[in-house]
Amino acid sequence: MQFDLDADVPVHWVADSKFMTHFYNALSVVFPEGEKFFVRSVRQYEDRITDPELREQVRGFCAQEGHHTFQHRELNARVAQHGFSTTRWDRWVKGYLRFVWAILWPKARLALTCALEHYTAVMGNQLLAYPEQQAPVHSKMLPLWLWHAVEETEHKAVAYDVYQHVGGGYFTRVLLQLMASLTFFPIVHGIQLRLMLEDRAAPTRLRDICRGIYFLWGKPGGLRRMLPELFSYFRPGFHPWDHDNRELIDQWKRSQGAIDHIRA
Ligand SMILES: [Fe+2]
Numbered sequence: 001m002q003f004d005l006d007a008d009v010p011v012h013w014v015a016d017s018k019f020m021t022h023f024y025n026a027l028s029v030v031f032p033e034g035e036k037f038f039v040r041s042v043r044q045y046e047d048r049i050t051d052p053e054l055r056e057q058v059r060g061f062c063a064q065e066g067h068h069t070f071q072h073r074e075l076n077a078r079v080a081q082h083g084f085s086t087t088r089w090d091r092w093v094k095g096y097l098r099f100v101w102a103i104l105w106p107k108a109r110l111a112l113t114c115a116l117e118h119y120t121a122v123m124g125n126q127l128l129a130y131p132e133q134q135a136p137v138h139s140k141m142l143p144l145w146l147w148h149a150v151e152e153t154e155h156k157a158v159a160y161d162v163y164q165h166v167g168g169g170y171f172t173r174v175l176l177q178l179m180a181s182l183t184f185f186p187i188v189h190g191i192q193l194r195l196m197l198e199d200r201a202a203p204t205r206l207r208d209i210c211r212g213i214y215f216l217w218g219k220p221g222g223l224r225r226m227l228p229e230l231f232s233y234f235r236p237g238f239h240p241w242d243h244d245n246r247e248l249i250d251q252w253k254r255s256q257g258a259i260d261h262i263r264a
Pocket residue numbers: 035064065068120148152
């Protein structure tokens with residue numbers, strides 16, 4: 001995939017809002033190092049995967065996450081051109097995840113990946129399933145986020161299947177889901193806040209912050225709507241494909257076909 005990130009995109013590319021733009025920018029900042037962590041944690045068990053189909057899926061998973069890392073770094077570099085310290089926060093995430101890697105045991109690292117992959121899959125589902133979530137994103141930026149959401153959906157069960165394949169248990173899975181839940185959004189919102197403080201392009205207005213919070217938690221309320229699916233992860237027999245949303249992938253692929261056809 002190639003994205004036209006050099007195109008003329010305004011500083012506030014989500015809903016013309018400082019709050020919403022830096023929420024997306026903060027997500028993009030945590031992705032590259034996060035996804036490297038995911039790949040490393042799965043690769044720890046590469047030699048123990050006896051199922052050839054799962055081995056193939058792992059190869060696809062690593063390739064997809066590698067592309068996401070690359071594309072989000074491109075996006076972050078573009079955001080940095082406006083004077084934002086995305087590189088500094090990328091380094092901070094790297095240091096934080098190095099610490100997390102050091103304090104966790106191998107299966108717990110993989111369990112953390114499973115938990116965060118569940119987050120990315122559930123967020124991706126929100127973006128793909130609800131046009132009102134897509135509408136505020138600038139048309140030059142939206143394709144990258146939709147593509148990422150599709151691939152997160154495609155591979156949403158890979159880390160989880162590896163975890164089960166190598167005998168990962170319920171307790172560790174749930175423990176690391178709790179850790180992910182307690183840390184993921186505080187980190188994202190922390191980086192968002194710092195980027196907002198650096199932003200001199202427009203004054204910070206309480207109205208913009210309230211609107212942004214209402215967009216996330218009220219209407220359409222993507223974060224609020226994610227909660228039931230996030231909680232479903234605590235069910236002992238949970239599997240990511242319990243929620244079969246393959247249709248969203250097909251829908252996106254059909255739309256790409258249509259676009260390619262128009263270009264041709
Ligand atoms: Fe990804």
